[in-house]
Amino acid sequence: MRHFGELRRCIGTISESTLSRQLRELVIDGMLERINHGQVPPNVEYVLTKQGESFVPILIAMKTWGEEQLGL
Template sequence: MKKRKYSCGLDAAIDVMGGKWKGLILFWLADGPLRFGELRRAVEGISERMLILQLRELESRGLVHREVHEQVPPKVEYSLTDFGRSLTEAITPLGEWGEEHMERLEATR
């Protein structure tokens, strides 16, 4: 019998979203496609290099789609795939919980 990589569904979901930035990138892409610069401005505090790395990983996992428009200057847009949208739907209640309890969480930090 093949040993499973994940111990449970939460383990698998956290692996896909692990780290500080992926959830924020997914959050901002939930409203629609964004160009790289727009996404960088939206995700406060992320470096250009880190954004590139995180987008590549999200794209390799099938959560984000990268579309290059052949024009001068080049235009690249990022959007959620159906798979990525399904993840943002799953984490939306977690974000709502965070909003509801933000003051308390900040006070205990």
């Protein structure tokens, strides 16, 4: 589970609106689950769904391929 702020720090340079939009799309697509703890200030966490977890090996393979193509 990751909070919005944690995700933003991990990613680096990204606007809040862009990150919010991307997270919302990933929730709609079934890759993430959004857990709202109903607190003020908002306490929201994101966690990979089973579908999201199944995509991780594909992302790792794509990262490896890209690094090999760039000679990293």
